[in-house]
Amino acid sequence: MTTKIQKAACIGGGVIGGAWAARFVLAGIDTKMFDPHPEAERIVGEVMANAERAYGLLTMAPLPKKGKLTFVKTIEEAVEGADWIQESVPERVDLKRNVITQIDAAADPKALIGSSTSGIMPTELQRDMKHPERMFVAHPYNPVYLLPLAELVGGEKTAPETLELAKARLAPIGMKGVILKKEIEAFVGDRLLEAVWREGLWLIKDDICDTETLDDVIRYSFGMRWAQMGMFETYRIAGGEAGMRHFIAQFGPCLSWPWTKLTDVVDLTDELIDKIASQSDAQSGAYGFRELERIRDENLVGIMQTLKGSNGGKGWGAGKLLSEFEAQLWANAPKPEAKASADLLKLLEPKVHPSWVDYNGHMTEFRYNQCFADAADAFLRLIGVDMDYVAAGHSYYTVEAHNQWLDEAKLGDALFVEAQVLPSDGKRIHTYMWLRRASDNALLATCEHMMLHVSSKEGKSVPPLPAVLEKFNQFADAHASLPVPETAGRTVGQRK
Numbered sequence: 243m244t245t246k247i248q249k250a251a252c253i254g255g256g257v258i259g260g261a262w263a264a265r266f267v268l269a270g271i272d273t274k275m276f277d278p279h280p281e282a283e284r285i286v287g288e289v290m291a292n293a294e295r296a297y298g299l300l301t302m303a304p305l306p307k308k309g310k311l312t313f314v315k316t317i318e319e320a321v322e323g324a325d326w327i328q329e330s331v332p333e334r335v336d337l338k339r340n341v342i343t344q345i346d347a348a349a350d351p352k353a354l355i356g357s358s359t360s361g362i363m364p365t366e367l368q369r370d371m372k373h374p375e376r377m378f379v380a381h382p383y384n385p386v387y388l389l390p391l392a393e394l395v396g397g398e399k400t401a402p403e404t405l406e407l408a409k410a411r412l413a414p415i416g417m418k419g420v421i422l423k424k425e426i427e428a429f430v431g432d433r434l435l436e437a438v439w440r441e442g443l444w445l446i447k448d449d450i451c452d453t454e455t456l457d458d459v460i461r462y463s464f465g466m467r468w469a470q471m472g473m474f475e476t477y478r479i480a481g482g483e484a485g486m487r488h489f490i491a492q493f494g495p496c497l498s499w500p501w502t503k504l505t506d507v508v509d510l511t512d513e514l515i516d517k518i519a520s521q522s523d524a525q526s527g528a529y530g531f532r533e534l535e536r537i538r539d540e541n542l543v544g545i546m547q548t549l550k551g552s553n554g555g556k557g558w559g560a561g562k563l564l565s566e567f568e569a570q571l572w573a574n575a576p577k578p579e580a581k582a583s584a585d586l587l588k589l590l591e592p593k594v595h596p597s598w599v600d601y602n603g604h605m606t607e608f609r610y611n612q613c614f615a616d617a618a619d620a621f622l623r624l625i626g627v628d629m630d631y632v633a634a635g636h637s638y639y640t641v642e643a644h645n646q647w648l649d650e651a652k653l654g655d656a657l658f659v660e661a662q663v664l665p666s667d668g669k670r671i672h673t674y675m676w677l678r679r680a681s682d683n684a685l686l687a688t689c690e691h692m693m694l695h696v697s698s699k700e701g702k703s704v705p706p707l708p709a710v711l712e713k714f715n716q717f718a719d720a721h722a723s724l725p726v727p728e729t730a731g732r733t734v735g736q737r738k
């Protein structure tokens with residue numbers, strides 16, 4: 243059975259179903275959506291717009307051609323031909339069970355059926371199915387298009403291979419499936435989250451703090467730790483050199499004092515709900531809902547990108563997964579092609595990522611360099627210097643670059659890099675590049691760049707292999723008649 247989802251169906255297109263659809267469509271999967279809500283198309287369209295924006299910031303790797311999203315009028319139409327069906331209707335056992343039973347009756351018996359339920363046991367949901375062995379919980383986290391985790395939980399009738407297959411099918415869409423050993427209400431994540439939420443409600447009710455202070459306590463401290471190491475790895479470090487055993491010896495007794503009110507449930511009276519809602523309005527009411535989503539997305543993108551560079555560049559946690567996803571996108575991308583002509587080569591079309599913006603509120607200095615370095619890589623791929631060529635022991639290393647920073651770029655700006663190949667022999671590649679803003683063509687920076695061909699095994703400069711040299715010469719010859727840019731060869735501080 244294939245490990246790639248060929249066609250997806252989403253039943254329910256609210257906060258979660260809409261974001262699952264975005265995840266599928268942006269991974270190139272045709273997706274059908276059924277949701278009886280009269281405004282389902284508008285709502286899903288808005289989620290999709292935010293998701294596309296987030297992906298534009300998340301990665302420069304070439305995304306596949308978007309899948310087609312089709313809204314249909316029945317569950318039967320939606321599931322026809324789908325090999326992954328994701329149920330995301332409201333959290334009610336009777337409703338979910340009916341919808342899943344209806345999906346089961348209409349779908350290909352081999353299609354996988356995942357439920358987004360936050361806490362209902364899959365055994366409950368698969369009770370009336372004819373083919374319950376292919377049904378499981380795939381519990382995602384909001385926003386599904388960015389947060390990569392899905393808890394995979396089987397019920398009494400779920401076949402173990404279903405969970406393995408589901409996990410394998412999530413990987414190509416950039417997700418990490420974790421298989422739980424046993425079913426339990428609320429799985430792992432929501433058990434933890436509910437425990438913390440319940441305690442938070444007590445802290446608000448008892449006037450210990452307001453919602454803003456509570457959120458500050460999380461986001462300025464352990465929230466940041468959790469994004470990268472979770473609970474147990476964090477506490478291992480907190481135990482000092484003696485590690486986990488010392489940590490438990492020191493803080494274990496607090497559990498039975500106890501420090502928390504976790505077993506008592508707060509009575510959600512109208513008065514308490516008003517209190518929480520008005521504190522939340524005071525905290526976040528200045529932002530619209532979609533605006534707040536976009537801020538959240540930018541922050542998540544920044545965190546994932548930072549984690550991608552962690553651990554000596556090997557990546558860590560969600561950042562390592564992003565790096566693996568990008569490697570897969572590059573491997574699946576069609577080989578770049580450009581006909582050598584006297585036109586400048588458009589090599590790169592990046593967007594200003596959140597993590598690229600510095601304290602001056604604009605793209606920081608070294609990200610200009612990144613645009614030029616990525617453009618140089620794009621040129622190398624054009625002449626056949628791809629990962630196979632590098633793995634075989636050859637590459638180009640940059641030996642000199644001269645930049646001019648001419649104008650600012652702001653968060654989200656679409657940019658592009660064009661290049662001219664200057665006279666050079668292929669062992670050396672001499673280029674001149676211009677970084678421009680797409681909206682008004684404004685020139686933001688230039689880079690004169692020199693690379694040297696090397697044998698990475700021998701650690702010295704050598705001529706390129708003939709196929710690469712031939713390709714390079716085609717581009718160099720095509721640009722030979724172009725005038726050399728006025729500022730090429732310029733030295734730092736030179737007056738015009």
Ligand SMILES: NC(=O)C1=CN([C@@H]2O[C@H](COP(=O)(O)OP(=O)(O)OC[C@H]3O[C@@H](n4cnc5c(N)ncnc54)[C@H](O)[C@@H]3O)[C@@H](O)[C@H]2O)C=CC1
Nearest residue numbers: 254255256257258259277279330331332333358359360384
């Ligand atoms: N909102 C969250 O943070 C998370 C929610 N979940 C789970 O995802 C599921 C959906 O939750 P949300 O998206 O938040 O709810 P939502 O209320 O935003 O969306 C539910 C959607 O289902 C549609 N719907 C209702 N009856 C339907 C039917 N018979 N067939 C097809 N569509 C139908 C509604 O029109 C609505 O658009 C729930 O099981 C929830 O527990 C999981 C992870 C996080």
Ligand SMILES: C[N+](C)(C)CC(=O)CC(=O)[O-]
Nearest residue numbers: 360382383384431432435
């Ligand atoms: C609140 N919730 C139970 C719906 C939360 C989840 O299920 C996961 C999440 O995204 O926090």
